[in-house]
Amino acid sequence: MKTAVKEIKVGLNFGSGIQSVGRLAIRNSIIYFEYDEAFLQSNLEISPIKLSLKRGVIELPKNPFEGLAGVFNDSLPDGWGRLLLIVY
Template sequence: MLDTPLKVKRTFSDGTKELVGTLAENKSGTYFQYDENYLYKHPTSIAPFNIKADLTLQKAPKQPHDGIHGVFGDSLPDGWGLHLMDR
C-alpha cells in the first residue's frame, strides 16, 4: 500500500512537465483525482473510457488491473517482468 500519495506528471514532446493529478491508496482501494490546473488546460481525460475529466475522486475498478486504473497499470511490470524481478 502507498504510504504517501503519488503526484502524477505528464512529460510533453517539448520536454515540459505538468502535474496531471494525484494517485492515492487506502484500505478500500486506489483513487485518482485530476489537478484543477491540468483540467483547465487539457479538458480531455488521459483515459477516456475509465477516468472522467472532472475533479471528483475516482476509485479504480478491482479488475482487470488488480485495483489500479489501467492507464497507470500499463506502466507496471507484467507477468514476465515480475518473474524476472523475483529471480
C-alpha cells in the same frame, strides 16, 4: 525498514517538462485518483471511458487491472518484468 507510500504523483512529459496530471492514493486496499486542477483545464483525456475528466476523488474498480485504471497499469512491468523484480 519499509516506509509507507501515502500518494503517488502522476505526470506527463511530452518533451517540454513534466505536466502534473494528478495523484493516486490507496486506503483499505482501494485505490483512488484525483486530477490536478490545472490538468483539468487542459481538457486532455488520458482515459476517456474509465477515467473521465472531473473534479474530486475517483474510486478505481478492483477489476480488471488490480485496482488501477488501465492507463496507469500499462506503465507497470508485465508478468516477466515482475518476475525479474522478485528474483533480483
